[in-house]
Amino acid sequence: MKFWGKKESVDVTKAGRTTVQKNVVSERVYFDWAAATPLLPAAYAAMKPCFKENFGNPSAIHEEGKRAREVVERARSEVARALQVRPEFVTFTAGGTEGNNLTILGTISQLQAKGRSYEKMEVITTKLEHPSVLETMCKLEQLGVRVKYVEVNEEGLISLQNLKKLVTAETVLLSVAYANSEIGTVQPLHSLKKILCEAEKRFKDKVYLHVDAAQAPLWLNCQLDSTQADLLVLDAAKCCGPKGVGVLVRSRRSEILSSSFGGGQESGLRPGTENVAGIAGAAVAIVAAQADWRARAEKIREVRDKGISLLLKTIPQAVLNGTKDDKRLANNINISLPSFDTEYAAVWLDAKGFAVSTKSACSSAGGGESLVVKTATSDDARASSTLRLTLGPESTIEEIKNLSIHLKEWIVLMKSV
Amino acid sequence: MKFWGKKESVDVTKAGRTTVQKNVVSERVYFDWAAATPLLPAAYAAMKPCFKENFGNPSAIHEEGKRAREVVERARSEVARALQVRPEFVTFTAGGTEGNNLTILGTISQLQAKGRSYEKMEVITTKLEHPSVLETMCKLEQLGVRVKYVEVNEEGLISLQNLKKLVTAETVLLSVAYANSEIGTVQPLHSLKKILCEAEKRFKDKVYLHVDAAQAPLWLNCQLDSTQADLLVLDAAKCCGPKGVGVLVRSRRSEILSSSFGGGQESGLRPGTENVAGIAGAAVAIVAAQADWRARAEKIREVRDKGISLLLKTIPQAVLNGTKDDKRLANNINISLPSFDTEYAAVWLDAKGFAVSTKSACSSAGGGESLVVKTATSDDARASSTLRLTLGPESTIEEIKNLSIHLKEWIVLMKSV
Numbered sequence: 102m103k104f105w106g107k108k109e110s111v112d113v114t115k116a117g118r119t120t121v122q123k124n125v126v127s128e129r130v131y132f133d134w135a136a137a138t139p140l141l142p143a144a145y146a147a148m149k150p151c152f153k154e155n156f157g158n159p160s161a162i163h164e165e166g167k168r169a170r171e172v173v174e175r176a177r178s179e180v181a182r183a184l185q186v187r188p189e190f191v192t193f194t195a196g197g198t199e200g201n202n203l204t205i206l207g208t209i210s211q212l213q214a215k216g217r218s219y220e221k222m223e224v225i226t227t228k229l230e231h232p233s234v235l236e237t238m239c240k241l242e243q244l245g246v247r248v249k250y251v252e253v254n255e256e257g258l259i260s261l262q263n264l265k266k267l268v269t270a271e272t273v274l275l276s277v278a279y280a281n282s283e284i285g286t287v288q289p290l291h292s293l294k295k296i297l298c299e300a301e302k303r304f305k306d307k308v309y310l311h312v313d314a315a316q317a318p319l320w321l322n323c324q325l326d327s328t329q330a331d332l333l334v335l336d337a338a339k340c341c342g343p344k345g346v347g348v349l350v351r352s353r354r355s356e357i358l359s360s361s362f363g364g365g366q367e368s369g370l371r372p373g374t375e376n377v378a379g380i381a382g383a384a385v386a387i388v389a390a391q392a393d394w395r396a397r398a399e400k401i402r403e404v405r406d407k408g409i410s411l412l413l414k415t416i417p418q419a420v421l422n423g424t425k426d427d428k429r430l431a432n433n434i435n436i437s438l439p440s441f442d443t444e445y446a447a448v449w450l451d452a453k454g455f456a457v458s459t460k461s462a463c464s465s466a467g468g469g470e471s472l473v474v475k476t477a478t479s480d481d482a483r484a485s486s487t488l489r490l491t492l493g494p495e496s497t498i499e500e501i502k503n504l505s506i507h508l509k510e511w512i513v514l515m516k517s518v
Numbered sequence: 519m520k521f522w523g524k525k526e527s528v529d530v531t532k533a534g535r536t537t538v539q540k541n542v543v544s545e546r547v548y549f550d551w552a553a554a555t556p557l558l559p560a561a562y563a564a565m566k567p568c569f570k571e572n573f574g575n576p577s578a579i580h581e582e583g584k585r586a587r588e589v590v591e592r593a594r595s596e597v598a599r600a601l602q603v604r605p606e607f608v609t610f611t612a613g614g615t616e617g618n619n620l621t622i623l624g625t626i627s628q629l630q631a632k633g634r635s636y637e638k639m640e641v642i643t644t645k646l647e648h649p650s651v652l653e654t655m656c657k658l659e660q661l662g663v664r665v666k667y668v669e670v671n672e673e674g675l676i677s678l679q680n681l682k683k684l685v686t687a688e689t690v691l692l693s694v695a696y697a698n699s700e701i702g703t704v705q706p707l708h709s710l711k712k713i714l715c716e717a718e719k720r721f722k723d724k725v726y727l728h729v730d731a732a733q734a735p736l737w738l739n740c741q742l743d744s745t746q747a748d749l750l751v752l753d754a755a756k757c758c759g760p761k762g763v764g765v766l767v768r769s770r771r772s773e774i775l776s777s778s779f780g781g782g783q784e785s786g787l788r789p790g791t792e793n794v795a796g797i798a799g800a801a802v803a804i805v806a807a808q809a810d811w812r813a814r815a816e817k818i819r820e821v822r823d824k825g826i827s828l829l830l831k832t833i834p835q836a837v838l839n840g841t842k843d844d845k846r847l848a849n850n851i852n853i854s855l856p857s858f859d860t861e862y863a864a865v866w867l868d869a870k871g872f873a874v875s876t877k878s879a880c881s882s883a884g885g886g887e888s889l890v891v892k893t894a895t896s897d898d899a900r901a902s903s904t905l906r907l908t909l910g911p912e913s914t915i916e917e918i919k920n921l922s923i924h925l926k927e928w929i930v931l932m933k934s935v
Contacts, residue, residue, distance in 0.1 A: 158550070
C-alpha cells in the first residue's frame, strides 16, 4: 500500500492557498486516521478516467454507458473477492452512515413487510456505537421497536453474560462496531455470534448480526465469514478511499428493504445514478487495505504500545481508555487527562503541528464529553478529558515522543494558570 | 463554460484500454446529456486538492479539518449566491434521487411529527415524474398519505384546470419536475404556484411546491425565487459536476425532517462525513451552469429546432413527443417511431458512433415502454418506440444530420426484414 509522498499527503498548510513560499511550509503529523485518511494514489488513478473520458451513466444502453457499467461491476467483483463473498452481495452506498442506516432500518422494514409488527421486534446494541447507529436506534424506538443496550466493561468489551440474558424470542438484530471509533476496542465477534446462534436454535428464528466495520479494513480481517456478520458496513473514506462511498456486504441469509426509492440501481437497495468514480476508488482502497492488513497492524501495534507506555510515563495524570493487545485496534491510542479540558490540548497540539482529536468527528459537532468513555468507565472526569491519537501505517514513535513533549508543556502551562 | 477538449470528453473508446492505436480511434457523438454529462475541467480542478493534500474530515478540530470545512462552506456560499438564497438553505446530498426522497419524505415526516396524521395529508404529482419521485409516492401511499396525479395534456403540460380541482384543504405538497427528463416539457411553475397560493388563502394552510430541477441548470434559470419552489432539487452530475452529489435548496418557510440518522452534518438533514471533493466540484459546476444558461439555451435551441425539422422531414414515420419553443427544454429532442422497436435503433446508432437513449436511464433497468409518453399520449405505439436525443452545449446540426442518415438506413433495413 503506497501513500502519497509525505510532503504531499500530510502537509495541508498549502491547501487552498494560491502561492506557497518555499521553506515556510512545516511538516505536519497527522494522528486522526479514525476521522479521515489520505486517498491512496492508486485509488485516485482508478477514479481519474471516470472524471474525464469515462463519464457515462452506467444504466445507459450505449458504449459510454457500458464502459461506466464495467467500472462499477469490476469494482464490485474486486470488493467481493477481497471480502470473500459473491458480487451480488456487495452494495455500494454513499458512506458508512448510509450503510448503517440502510442495514438497521432495512432489516426491520423487511421483517415488518413480512408481517411482524414493530412491537414484536427487539434490537440489541451498545451505548458505545457511532451516532449513525445510535441515532437510528432512536428512530426504531419511535417506530415501536424495543432497543436494548448490552452492558460493556470498563474497557468497552461487551459482557457476554449480559448479552445471553438480553436475547429473547423477539430479538432480531444485534448491532455492534467491529472496533470502536474512539477507544479502539475490538469486539469478540465470534463469541457474540455463538450466543446469537444458540438463541436461534432455542427460539427457532433468525437473529442477524450487523457489524459496523468502518474502522476495520486497514487493521483487521474483514472477510465476511471471518467477521461472522450478516451485514457488514464499510466506509471507503476510513481506509484511504474517497469520501462519500461505502460498502454494505450481506450474507446469503440476510434480507433487507431499501429505505430510499427510485431507479433499480444496486439491486433496488440504493437507487440513484452510481458514483462511478467513487466506486472505482473505493474498490482499490478496500482491496489494498485488506491485502496486507496483518503486516500493517503488527507493525503499527508496536508503535502504538511504545507510544502508550511513553505517554503514561511522561504524563503521570494520563489514564488509558480501552483495551490492550489484540483487543485494541492496532492504530488507536486514547487517554484521559482528568480535570483537564482536552479540547484545548487538541488546539494547542494543532498549533504545534499535530492533528489529534478528542473523540469521533461525527460526535464532535455537539462538543462535550465522550459518551463512549462515559459509558465504559462511568467516570465523568475521564469522559470529559479524552485525547485520541489514531496512527497511520507510517506513524513513528518519534512523532509520538515529540507530541508528548508538547502535551507535557501544555499541562505544565495549564497547572500554572 | 469550458469543456474537456472534444477528443478527451467525447471519445470514450479509449477508456479502460491499456493501449490505443493511433488513427483507429473514431470520433463519438454524445447525445445523452440528460443521462450523464462530462465533468467540467474547472470542477475537476476544484476537486483535485481534496483528493490529495486537503483530505481532512470537516468536523475535525484541527488544521486539516478546518481546511476541509472551508471547502464545504465556500462551496455552499457559491451555490447559495448562484441560486440567490442564504447559505443555510443549501444542503448537499448524495444526488438527485436522495434529494427527491429527502424532500418528499422529509416534508411529510415533519408534518406528521407536528401532529398531522398521514391520513389527513394529500400530495399531488404527475405520472410523468422521475422514478425517484414516483417510487417515493408509492412509499407515501403505504404510509396512508393520499397521492393524486394531476392530468397532463398530450405535450406533457400540467392541466391547470385539473390542478385547481384536485387541491383540497388536505393538500400539503405539489411535486413536479421543472423540465421532464424524457420529453423535455418545461412546466409553468409560476402558474402552478399561483394555484397553490390561492389554495393557501382559501384553506389557510401551507401547500409546499417541490421542484425536481435535475435537468434544468444548464438550460433554465434555477434561482429559487424564479422557480417559485419551496424545495428545489439539483443533481451535479446532470450539469457537468461529479456523480454522487446533489443540492437541496429550501425556502425560508419550508420545514423538513431528515430520513437518515447520524452525526449533525448538513444541519442534521444529511448526516455522514461530507463528500468534500464532490461538494467542491458540484459548486463549480452549478455556478458555471447558471452563469450563462440563457446564452447556452438560446444557441442550442436553434440546433434543436433545426434538428427536429430535419428528423421529421427525413423520417416520415417520426412523431415528436413533448412541446415546442420555450416550453421545451433547449437540448431535448424526443421522437417516436411507431411500430419500430427503438431500443434496436439506439444500439444501431451506438455502433455508428452516436450515443442516444430511448428514455431516462433510471427507468431503463426495466426496459419496456416509456411511461412518460404513455401518460401524455395514451398511445402504446408511441410509448414503446421513443428515441431521445439530449444535446450538449457544443452539439451541431451536422451531427444530427449524420445521425438521421444512419437512422434512416436502420428504418429501411427494418422494413425489409
